[in-house]
Amino acid sequence: MSEVSVIGLGPMGIALAGALLRSGARVTVWNRTSAKAEPLVAEGAALASSVAAAVQASSVVVVCIADYQATYRLLEATEVASALAGKVLVQLSTGTPQDARHGEAWAKERGVDYLDGAILAVPSQMGKSESSIIVSGSEAAFQKSKTLLERMAGTVSYLGEQVGSASALDLAFISFVFAGLLGFYHGARICEAEGLRVGDFGSMLADIAPAIGAMIKQDGDAIQAGAFAGAESSVEMCSRGAEIVLRQAREARIDAVIPAFASGLFRKGVLAGYGAExxxxxxxxxxxGM
Ligand SMILES: NC(=O)c1ccc[n+]([C@@H]2O[C@H](COP(=O)([O-])OP(=O)(O)OC[C@H]3O[C@@H](n4cnc5c(N)ncnc54)[C@H](OP(=O)(O)O)[C@@H]3O)[C@@H](O)[C@H]2O)c1
Structure with missing residues (x-):
């Protein structure tokens, strides 16, 4: 028996299995394209000949593949589902809270202890302090897999029995990252238009990341409390700022789609009467709603 089986060896699955191996865990791997397992086998992983064999090999099974539907296609086969009974299934593929609830119901029907999780990092960060995994679902499943999860990521947070929580927070995080990246790409166009180095802009943002984090935390507390009065900055001020970014885009003849969207949204806030908040x-x- 190995301690953990990792199903799925895309960039992330390889990183998870690699971090486990380097921490000294006994790891079995399986991937649809088995050639991708070769470097891990060279590091000491056992390659399972089938999904069923991978599931049989360990009491904790980690799945990290493209999506939930592909997971069911792999695990639905009778010999796989019966081998999973009584074991812990940790689903680390990205999905929605509804996917997580469906996954939990699917597992319960088959006597499987289910944990749904999300990875807040890129593959090269796995096994290092800067990586995080958040999980929710069965507390018993968390207790049985905690040590293994901690070998995969620097921080592991259990969010409770409500199984959709990890996925919800993951999608909220992805939403933040994507919107931030889009803003960054537009900022990069401003730099290019003015002959500035985009690399320096990236470094500047990295340096002031803690201050940006503090602003977001303050906003989160305000939204949680519904307290928007007496602000040091306002929706009106943001609206004017976004208009200036939009004007610059037109002056420099660069694509204005991102500032046009942002200024449109802030303007709606002003028109709705929230300008001073x-x-x-x-x-x-x-x-x-929009
Ligand atoms: N990469 C990241 O930065 C990152 C960060 C956080 C979370 N994640 C999440 O981690 C999960 C895996 O991501 P990834 O980066 O490893 O790459 P990916 O492209 O999302 O997934 C690739 C893996 O899925 C497998 N796969 C796809 N369709 C399949 C099917 N129908 N049947 C069996 N296996 C199938 C691939 O097998 P083959 O090798 O045979 O094609 C490969 O193992 C995703 O849900 C992703 O959102 C990724």
Whole structure:
């Protein structure tokens, strides 16, 4: 028996299995394209000949593949599902909270202890302090897999029995990262238009990341408390700032899609009467729908 089986050897599955191996864990791997397992086998992983054999090999089975539907296609086969009974299944593929609830129901029907998780890092960060894994679902499953999860990521957080929590927070995180990246790419175009180095812009943002984090934390607290009064900055101020970014895009003849979207949203906040409130008040516009 190995301690853990990793099903799925895309960039992330390889990183997870690699981190486990380097921490000294006994690891079995399986991938649809078995050639991808070769470097891991060279590091000491056992290559299972089938999904069923991978599931039989360990009491904890980690799945990290493209999506949940592909997971069911792999695990649905009778010999696989019966081998999974009584074991812990940790689903680390990205999905929605509804996918997580469906996964938990699927596992329960088959007597499988289910944990749904998300990885807040890129493959090269796995096994290092800067990586995080968040999980939710069966507490018993978490206790049985905690040590293994801690070998895969620097920080492991259990969010409780509500199985969709990890996925919800993951999608909230992805939403933040994507919007931030889009802003960054537009910022890069501003730099290019003015002959500045985009690399320096990236470094500047990395340096001030803690200050940006503090702003976001303040906004989160304001939204949680519904307290938007007496702000040091306001929706009105953001709206004017976004208009200036939009004007610059037109002056420099660069694509204006991102500032046009941002200024449109802030303007809606002003028109809705939230101009004097803190920027987080924009959530009241989003709650009403676009
Ligand atoms: N990469 C990242 O930065 C990152 C970060 C956080 C979370 N994640 C999540 O981690 C999961 C895996 O990501 P990834 O980066 O490893 O790459 P990916 O492209 O999302 O997944 C590749 C893996 O899925 C397998 N796969 C796809 N369709 C399949 C099917 N129908 N049947 C069996 N296996 C199938 C591939 O097998 P083959 O090798 O045979 O094609 C490979 O093992 C995803 O849900 C992703 O969102 C990734």
């Amino acid at each position: 803190s920027p987080g008040a924009l959530i009241k516009v989003l709650r009403k």
